[in-house]
Amino acid sequence: MKIGILGGTFNPIHIGHINAALSAKKQLQLDEVLIMPSGDPPHKAVNGHITKNARFEMTRRAVEPYEKEGLHFSDFEYSFSGDTYSYIILHELKKSRPDDELWFIIGEDSLLTFQHWVKPDIITKYVNLAVLPRKDEGTKRALSKKELEDKASEVAGQFQTKVSVIDSELFDVSSSFLREELSKRQFNDGFSDALKNNIPSGALSYIKERRLYEEIRLTGPKDHFEFEDARKKIKKSLSKKRYQHSLRVSDTAVALAARYSYPAFPARVAGLLHDCAKDIPEKEYFSILKENKVDITEAERKAPYLLHAKVGAIIAKKEFGIIDADILSSIRTHTTGEPDMSLLQKIIFTADYIEPGRDKAKRLDEIRELAFSDLDICVREILFDTLSYLDETKSDIDPATRETYEFYRDKLRREF
Ligand SMILES: [Fe+2]
Ligand SMILES: [Fe+2]
Numbered sequence: 006m007k008i009g010i011l012g013g014t015f016n017p018i019h020i021g022h023i024n025a026a027l028s029a030k031k032q033l034q035l036d037e038v039l040i041m042p043s044g045d046p047p048h049k050a051v052n053g054h055i056t057k058n059a060r061f062e063m064t065r066r067a068v069e070p071y072e073k074e075g076l077h078f079s080d081f082e083y084s085f086s087g088d089t090y091s092y093i094i095l096h097e098l099k100k101s102r103p104d105d106e107l108w109f110i111i112g113e114d115s116l117l118t119f120q121h122w123v124k125p126d127i128i129t130k131y132v133n134l135a136v137l138p139r140k141d142e143g144t145k146r147a148l149s150k151k152e153l154e155d156k157a158s159e160v161a162g163q164f165q166t167k168v169s170v171i172d173s174e175l176f177d178v179s180s181s182f183l184r185e186e187l188s189k190r191q192f193n194d195g196f197s198d199a200l201k202n203n204i205p206s207g208a209l210s211y212i213k214e215r216r217l218y219e220e221i222r223l224t225g226p227k228d229h230f231e232f233e234d235a236r237k238k239i240k241k242s243l244s245k246k247r248y249q250h251s252l253r254v255s256d257t258a259v260a261l262a263a264r265y266s267y268p269a270f271p272a273r274v275a276g277l278l279h280d281c282a283k284d285i286p287e288k289e290y291f292s293i294l295k296e297n298k299v300d301i302t303e304a305e306r307k308a309p310y311l312l313h314a315k316v317g318a319i320i321a322k323k324e325f326g327i328i329d330a331d332i333l334s335s336i337r338t339h340t341t342g343e344p345d346m347s348l349l350q351k352i353i354f355t356a357d358y359i360e361p362g363r364d365k366a367k368r369l370d371e372i373r374e375l376a377f378s379d380l381d382i383c384v385r386e387i388l389f390d391t392l393s394y395l396d397e398t399k400s401d402i403d404p405a406t407r408e409t410y411e412f413y414r415d416k417l418r419r420e421f
Contacts, residue, residue: 008035008102010110011038014042018067020178025137027076029135029171038110039078040079042060059217065080092127095131095132096131110135112139120160126164133167136153138173191220215268225328230326232277235278239251242284247283253362254357255277260377261356261376265348265352274327282312282316282317282320297319302403302404311341318333318337321336331347334346355380359376391410
């Protein structure tokens with residue numbers, strides 16, 4: 006088989022990478038192209054504090070929809086330690102696929118410096134080179150077509166290998182521009198058009214879920230959130246028992262955040278604030294919700310304690326200055342959940358159920374284990390047990406709980 010290899014840090018992966026792989030595949034009639042994120046490369050600092058795992062997962066999700074078109078995510082480099090040179094990776098790759106013809110896809114800039122790479126003669130023993138021209142042909146930064154062809158022949162001659170220039174100009178998106186654009190986001194709001202147009206949707210939803218590249222600020226431009234101030238305020242407004250429960254939910258949320266690569270601070274704050282409205286008299290809920298034009302469901306009217314979640318989101322915003330979308334929705338949904346929750350929503354929903362002070366629910370040990378192995382399954386099981394309990398005790402069931410359960414039940418079934 007003829008196989009292309011497109012390596013890179015993919016920090017983040019963008020449409021230019023996908024198009025480059027597709028063009029190389031078409032022009033060289035490759036059977037498939039492996040999209041292979043690098044470990045942490047020796048010659049290049051990885052920007053944006055993005056972990057290797059996050060780059061891998063982002064890339065995997067971006068490439069998944071292109072499987073049918075012959076692009077495959079490859080974790081081949083994953084098993085190598087941080088500073089592995091290309092010649093070692095390509096040597097190992099060739100060993101694992103001795104009968105395949107390998108084409109290493111590189112950018113024009115890399116071709117220009119190819120002679121100065123570590124062991125270019127070894128690299129070309131195992132692979133041919135496919136070169137992608139720069140978009141800005143003929144400018145100071147880029148060679149003309151003729152110059153590029155000449156350089157390709159020179160390298161081909163020197164190293165006795167095939168060097169093909171790909172007829173496409175696709176390297177016009179820059180990861181550094183996208184990183185900057187991503188870091189401008191706040192409060193985990195939406196994405197700009199530049200981001201939506203240039204980052205494959207699978208990668209984008211992962212970036213949103215894990216809040217990658219984002220400079221995390223929880224409150225508005227003038228406010229600054231101090232955890233200690235908020236803790237003291239919460240201590241005053243809750244009963245001792247409830248306050249201690251809130252601290253434990255906060256700690257549990259931080260542990261889950263670490264497990265699922267979510268930033269710790271918003272998880273800590275959401276845990277602390279999740280029950281901030283719990284000790285407000287129930288009759289005040291109705292006026293607060295009315296004032297803020299929030300609808301009340303039939304189930305909530307029957308069981309007003311459920312409303313402490315919705316009211317909590319309002320209090321967190323108005324009295325604690327939180328405008329972070331993720332935190333507010335995780336407070337709003339912490340009792341019943343809702344279909345298709347964000348990672349933080351699931352973390353808070355779960356932390357509230359499993360925090361170490363809890364001892365009433367059945368099979369808590371199993372649920373606690375699940376929380377750290379598969380959060381979606383854990384959420385489904387918590388909802389299942391909650392529904393069974395409400396059913397056994399002949400209590401009213403909030404349709405939101407059932408809807409959330411059904412969503413996760415169906416979602417997981419589809420994925421199996
Ligand atoms: Fe609660
Ligand atoms: Fe709670």
